[in-house]
Amino acid sequence: MRHRFPRLSRLGASLALALTASIANLRADDMTPRQQRQPCGSPAALDDGWVTASPESVGMDSERLCGIAARLSLRSSEVHSVVVARHGRLVFEQYFSGIDQPWGQPEGRTEFTATTKHDMRSATKSVTALLVGIAIDRKLIASANEPVVKFFPEHHQVKSAGWDAITLHHLLTMSSGIKWDETLPWTDPNNDEPHLAFDADPIGYVLAKPIAAPPDTLWTYNGGGTDLLGNIIEQVSGKSLEAFAREVLFEPLGITDFEWKTYKNGKIAAASGLRLRPRDAAKIGQLVLDHGRWKEQQIVPAEWMDQSIAPHFQAVGYFGGTLFYGHQWWVGRSFAAGKEIRWAGAFGWGGQRIIAVPDLDLVMMTTAAQYGQPKEGLAAMDILTNIIIPAVRDAH
Missing domain, CATH: 1.20.58.710 (Methane Monooxygenase Hydroxylase; Chain G, domain 1)
Incomplete structure (x- = not known):
């Protein structure tokens, strides 16, 4: 038929191209100007105290950061969120749907967003120490x-x-x-x-x-x-504990949406019960970098903050014995770009990680549901070492 009626064939092809272009234009028209130009992982404007910026404006490679989702998919990681801040600015956030086991609720699939709270589990310990x-x-x-x-x-x-x-x-x-x-x-x-x-x-x-x-x-x-x-x-x-935390820590940080869960016996879970939005949890990491300050306010004493992330003991038997322990904060290092990079972290069961990298003025926060998995938290440290740290294009 194409050989017998070449003009009809060309006409059909032209109509198909026109129809495809029209559909694309309709889809573009349905999008807001912000959506049309929104790069991968661009942080939402939530008026929550974070200044948002592009990765390039703080010396990071946005294209490399956009490879996080693909890297996570290689491990079937059940990671729910990744948040990155540098030089005190939020530059990347990405959220995923997944099966979660929220404290006191039945397991189920959740579509995570920037405003969804997540269990911090034992990362709560680091907050209690502050x-x-x-x-x-x-x-x-x-x-x-x-x-x-x-x-x-x-x-x-x-x-x-x-x-x-x-x-x-x-x-x-x-x-x-x-x-x-x-x-x-x-x-x-x-x-x-x-x-x-x-x-x-x-x-x-x-x-x-x-x-x-x-x-x-x-x-x-x-x-x-x-x-x-x-x-x-x-x-x-x-x-x-919840009221004290609200007054002296969360309100000064602009954290208004949080929960601190209690045990079955009614006692507050100081070691594991905190639920935060990932962006708010990342503020805890920023406190580490800024020696206890947020904006212009000294929230945690600088000396205490620095002591908290100073190694006091080898954490024998945990994560291969390569970590040190401070005041309820983990202290470790990654090998990236040919050198060792020191960091301090709040770790929670299931893959909750708040990682502050002082030498790069960088924060990474992840949430996940890797509960009971033998290598829980591995995905977070993988993207920190192989994507986020290498995405830094300057040394300061």
């Missing part, structure tokens, strides 16, 4: 060298021998030496963590734990110590 520093700065607590038992006289009868030597510093650095194990299955009665959620007196449970080693000699990951710190803050402030 609140301790603020409480010390406000003279509510004398110092991190205060003995823990001073704040719990009503538990004198249950505390194990050796607790008198344990200070807030030991809880902050997870070097208290108490016998504690969170590595067992959640249903195992020997897993200490569920006791924080279900025991009528979780404080008594923690203080009754035997001492396995003298303080400052053994590092053991321990959410029970963090819950003690949260309770101490409530005692000295006369407020709930």
Whole structure:
């Protein structure tokens, strides 16, 4: 037919091209001018305190950042969000749909956006440590060298021998030496963590734990110590942990939409219960870079912020033993662009990561649902090392 009626064939082709162009024009007309020129990962304007900018304006390669989604797809990562800030400006954010296990809610698929809150899980510990520093700065607590038992006289009868030597510093650095194990299955009665959620007196449970080693000699990951710190803050402030955090940390950061969940026993989960928008969580990372300042306000004392990300212990047995531990903050490094890059991070189960890279003045925040996966959090560190850090085009 094409050979017999060449003019009809050419006419049909012309009509098809015209129809395709018309559809494309209609689609373009349906888009707002901003959508038509919106580059990959361009941050939304939410009036939440962040100044937004293009990656190029802060010395980063936007094309390289746009490869994040493809890189994540290689690992079937179940990452829900990636947020990047540099030089105090938000330059990239990307959100994905996925199966989530939000605290206290049934598992289900969620379409994540810039305004969707996400569980922070144990990244909450890093926030609680900042609140301790603020409480010390406000003279509510004398110092991190205060003995823990001073704040719990009503538990004198249950505390194990050796607790008198344990200070807030030991809880902050997870070097208290108490016998504690969170590595067992959640249903195992020997897993200490569920006791924080279900025991009528979780404080008594923690203080009754035997001492396995003298303080400052053994590092053991321990959410029970963090819950003690949260309770101490409530005692000295006369407020709930959530109310104190709102007043001294979140409101100054312009964080208005957050949750701090409680356990089944009604106690606030100081070690794991925080839910934040990823953009707001990234502000915590910016505090690290700016030595506790946000905009023109000193929110966390500079000395405390710097001490929090200084290595105090080798985190033996975690993530291959390559990490150090500060005041409830992880300290590590990536090998990128032919050199080692230092960073500090708040880590939460399932792939929640707030990473501050001081030498590059860079923040990366990710949320995910890699719960129970043997390499949870790997995807976040992969894109940090292989895409985000190499996307930096200058050295400062």
